[in-house]
Amino acid sequence: MRKFKCGFVSIVGRPNVGKSTLLNSLLKEKVSIISKVPQTTRYIIRGILNLKSTQIVFVDTPGIHLFKDRLTSSLNILALNALKDVEVILYVTDSTRPPHKEEEKIMNSLALRKTPLIMALNKIDKSEKYIPDYIEMWQRKTGGKKGSLKYFIPISALKGTGLDKIQEVIVESLPQSPPFYEKDTITDFPIFYRVSDVIREKICSLLKEELPHNIAVEVESIDNQGSLVKVQARILIAKKSHKLIVIGRRGSMIKEIGTLARKDLEDMFGKKVFLDLWVKLEKDWYNKPRVLKELGYTGI
Ligand SMILES: Nc1nc2c(ncn2[C@@H]2O[C@H](COP(=O)(O)OP(=O)(O)OP(=O)(O)O)[C@@H](O)[C@H]2O)c(=O)[nH]1
Ligand SMILES: [Mg+2]
Structure with missing residues (x-):
């Protein structure tokens, strides 16, 4: 019998790139709220995907932002802390917009980590224009090496494009482990x-x-x-x-x-x-x- 796999996957990125949309699309269930304004997500929200012999615990996080108020610094701390002790990091970027200063902050932090990383280049239903800029920026940060980055995957969280691939590479990266949550749990968000x-x-x-x-x-x-x-x-x-x-x-x-x-x-x-x-x-x-x-x- 195939052994069961289970692990945690943190979803990070700057505000508004579609992290929560991606979580909900992967789960086919609305667990995290979505809107056009930055800082929609203000909590760490776990969403659990139960597959036949794998349980993926996704962790949605607040967007990492450069505002200078206490709310923003609190949310940034929450998001960065959610990168610890996870099996995979799913880094979401917006292909319709050029990389922003916030991306520097995020990439600097990600480049230091050994956790397997997947870069999900989102919103390709609208445009793929800036995909090369994100790839170049990552390569610059890591001196041309891939570092912990395993894949660049163009996706549309809204339309569901590329999500099978994301799921497949996550399952590949997870360790053998019994499930953390009961099989019918979708979230533990209070x-x-x-x-x-x-x-x-x-x-x-x-x-x-x-x-x-x-x-x-x-x-x-x-x-x-x-x-x-x-x-x-x-x-x-x-x-x-x-x-x-x-x-x-x-x-x-x-x-x-x-x-x-x-x-x-x-x-x-x-x-x-x-x-x-x-x-x-x-x-x-x-x-x-x-x-x-x-x-x-x-x-x-
Ligand atoms: N066209 C398009 N729009 C998308 C896609 N994914 C998300 N959006 C839109 O982008 C906006 C932000 O989506 P959210 O999922 O709330 O973004 P977030 O990264 O969770 O934002 P924060 O919680 O503020 O960090 C919403 O208006 C979504 O409808 C996509 O694949 N294509
Ligand atoms: Mg969100």
Whole structure:
């Protein structure tokens, strides 16, 4: 009989390259939230793919960013720590955009490691234009050697292109080991944080510019009894002037956030959800260690 394989695979890269989209596509299940704004992912989120004789534990991470606030440095630490003690690193880049300064930071860190590395050049459904730039940059960093890099794989996380290849090379690299999780586990992401992320995803999709960066969601209670789940959550804003935008004219924006989030939460819980949302001003929360800790943005 073939021996069972199991291991951890961290997904890293700069914000917005499609790490969470890739995780969800690999799992064929929505575990991690997705949006057009940077810093959508603020937690370490494990998603488990159960194959016939292999269990792959994917670890989605916040995008590594060069902002100078405490939130960003916390998220960068989370992401870099998630590279330790894993069997494979999946480094995601965006082929539609040239390498950015953030790429230097990431590649410098990756080039020092011995962990087998796969570079997934994403968004090829849109363009493959900058693929050579990423390859060249890596080769420059490693003095022309491949280093720990095993493969460059062009992919589209959105369309599913190249994902079979990714899965195949990951399985190849994993050690023999019994599974870490029960076979029907998809994620161990705690429900309070999952719910808060669903709400934040809707905020990211409805609000513009830098506003989502200034917003956090804290779930206060989940009462799951009988045929109804009651959720109470507060939306933290960093500036007084944001209150009106989040609430909208006669409450239209917060209502829309609530309606969209409730739909997803009802799918998640498989029952009716009553969602009670309110807005709280917590000035400059993204620079307050206490609040970051409470929100789980320093690790959960
Ligand atoms: N065209 C195209 N768009 C993609 C692809 N993968 C992701 N996107 C889009 O890129 C944006 C960012 O996707 P996310 O998955 O949230 O990116 P992320 O790397 O997890 O971002 P952070 O969590 O902020 O670090 C979204 O608008 C996605 O729909 C792809 O393969 N092709
Ligand atoms: Mg993400």
